[in-house]
Amino acid sequence: MEVRHPKVQNKCAGPGRPANPGGFLDGHADKRDTCSAAHSVDFPVSVVLPAGGTGERTGLQTPKQFCSVLGRPLISYTIQAFERVSWIQRIVVVVAKESMDLMVDIIRRFQHEKVQVVSGGSTRHRSICNGVMALGEDGEGMAPDRPGVVIIHDAVRPFVEEEFLHKIATAAREHGAAGAIRPLVSTVIATTSEGFLDHSLERAKYRASEMPQGFSYDVIRQAYERCTETDFEFGTECLHLALQYCGTNAKLIEGPPTLWKVTYRKDLAAVESVIKESLSESACMITGGRASAAALAEAFQKAAGALHMGLDPIPDVTAENSRYLLKEANFIQVSINDQCLSEVEALIQALEEANPALLHPLVVIWMLVITEDEASDGSTAAPASALMDMASTAKLHQILLYGIQFHQSEVRALSFLHLFSFVFFH
Numbered sequence: 457m458e459v460r461h462p463k464v465q466n467k468c469a470g471p472g473r474p475a476n477p478g479g480f481l482d483g484h485a486d487k488r489d490t491c492s493a494a495h496s497v498d499f500p501v502s503v504v505l506p507a508g509g510t511g512e513r514t515g516l517q518t519p520k521q522f523c524s525v526l527g528r529p530l531i532s533y534t535i536q537a538f539e540r541v542s543w544i545q546r547i548v549v550v551v552a553k554e555s556m557d558l559m560v561d562i563i564r565r566f567q568h569e570k571v572q573v574v575s576g577g578s579t580r581h582r583s584i585c586n587g588v589m590a591l592g593e594d595g596e597g598m599a600p601d602r603p604g605v606v607i608i609h610d611a612v613r614p615f616v617e618e619e620f621l622h623k624i625a626t627a628a629r630e631h632g633a634a635g636a637i638r639p640l641v642s643t644v645i646a647t648t649s650e651g652f653l654d655h656s657l658e659r660a661k662y663r664a665s666e667m668p669q670g671f672s673y674d675v676i677r678q679a680y681e682r683c684t685e686t687d688f689e690f691g692t693e694c695l696h697l698a699l700q701y702c703g704t705n706a707k708l709i710e711g712p713p714t715l716w717k718v719t720y721r722k723d724l725a726a727v728e729s730v731i732k733e734s735l736s737e738s739a740c741m742i743t744g745g746r747a748s749a750a751a752l753a754e755a756f757q758k759a760a761g762a763l764h765m766g767l768d769p770i771p772d773v774t775a776e777n778s779r780y781l782l783k784e785a786n787f788i789q790v791s792i793n794d795q796c797l798s799e800v801e802a803l804i805q806a807l808e809e810a811n812p813a814l815l816h817p818l819v820v821i822w823m824l825v826i827t828e829d830e831a832s833d834g835s836t837a838a839p840a841s842a843l844m845d846m847a848s849t850a851k852l853h854q855i856l857l858y859g860i861q862f863h864q865s866e867v868r869a870l871s872f873l874h875l876f877s878f879v880f881f882h
């Protein structure tokens with residue numbers, strides 16, 4: 457499907473079918489508010505993820521954005537990094553038309569939110585242009601809800617944090633354009649036509665242009681409406697288009713080293729080791745909706761921030777929260793004074809039914825909290841034998857079950873999180 461916008465007919469389009477105006481695959485926005493209070497914006501932000509390349513430099517048959525990492529396509533990690541940000545409204549993924557069905561399947565399988573799939577072009581700029589135009593598409597009589605800011609981010613850069621996205625988006629809002637930069641690792645040199653050194657650049661004066669980049673919508677749209685076929689064919693830098701065709705000088709912001717792009721096969725191995733390491737840094741805390749458990753989860757969530765752990769408290773894993781079963785690797789089931797194992801049994805059953813395509817064990821910690829009044833009744837510990845039996849069965853499904861019981865007066869969130877982090881690092 458090709459996005460063909462009347463004003464820029466064939467401007468960014470490659471070959472392809474007329475575009476579906478871009479109906480959402482699942483239109484409900486992500487209701488899970490995952491942004492911390494520190495990060496919010498007062499203008500609409502959308503994202504374009506160019507993912508229409510072939511990944512030739514990996515030497516693999518499968519385009520790198522669709523290569524599996526721990527049983528999950530690389531692009532799914534990148535989409536998740538954006539869909540978790542509550543102030544991002546729409547994510548346009550731009551893929552080659554022959555990958556459209558695959559992309560739709562990935563979105564459904566991993567229950568991605570806020571995603572619209574658009575057909576790519578023969579070059580990266582053409583693909584990005586298609587994505588930008590789709591954001592302004594009138595689509596079936598709907599007034600285009602054009603974003604104030606568009607974040608553009610290569611789909612093969614899976615490690616992007618909300619805090620940096622917020623910096624890029626607010627700088628783009630203020631300056632019209634903003635981009636991530638990183639120090640150069642190697643010196644840049646110019647060669648003669650015979651392949652000899654012509655001159656070298658003073659490395660300290662230059663930076664590597666990375667992603668994400670942000671633009672006010674009108675700037676990037678106008679840049680693509682005005683740029684030339686040569687730009688579309690050979691260009692690699694959106695910031696240059698904004699300067700060249702809109703006179704907009706991008707604000708440059710040094711980003712973390714995690715912004716690197718998967719380009720070669722070795723980069724896929726690096727992604728896998730980084731993701732494995734990060735597995736111990738997030739968990740889903742299931743509170744059952746009880747006020748006391750929710751209060752405890754809130755205290756843990758605050759403490760988790762100090763350990764750079766992401767902790768998502770939710771009441772259960774049903775309905776819209778069922779996506780956690782596919783994307784999270786660690787779960788803490790909180791029971792208050794309830795020695796019955798039914799809740800954790802239900803969680804393990806839900807995990808087995810969801811059968812997430814992860815090649816590493818899932819970890820479930822049953823956290824039994826005994827409150828002061830209950831403790832005075834001399835309540836006994838949960839039936840350890842029943843827990844052991846359940847753990848033995850769960851292990852057959854790659855689920856590692858642990859139990860921890862403590863009295864409310866013993867709760868020191870940070871120390872428990874250190875313990876959880878140790879257990880999660882499997």
Ligand SMILES: Nc1ccn([C@@H]2O[C@H](COP(=O)(O)OP(=O)(O)OP(=O)(O)O)[C@@H](O)[C@H]2O)c(=O)n1
Nearest residue numbers: 506507508509510511512513578579580583611
């Ligand atoms: N016609 C294209 C070419 C590239 N991209 C996307 O732009 C990003 C960065 O480009 P690059 O790393 O060069 O990806 P490929 O072009 O796939 O890699 P190669 O040059 O090795 O083929 C990737 O997410 C890629 O999918 C795109 O959307 N459309």
Ligand SMILES: O=P(O)(O)OC[C@@H](O)[C@@H](O)[C@@H](O)CO
Nearest residue numbers: 580610665666667692693694
């Ligand atoms: O050139 P490639 O297509 O490999 O990758 C695109 C990069 O050039 C681009 O992501 C940054 O340089 C920022 O513009």
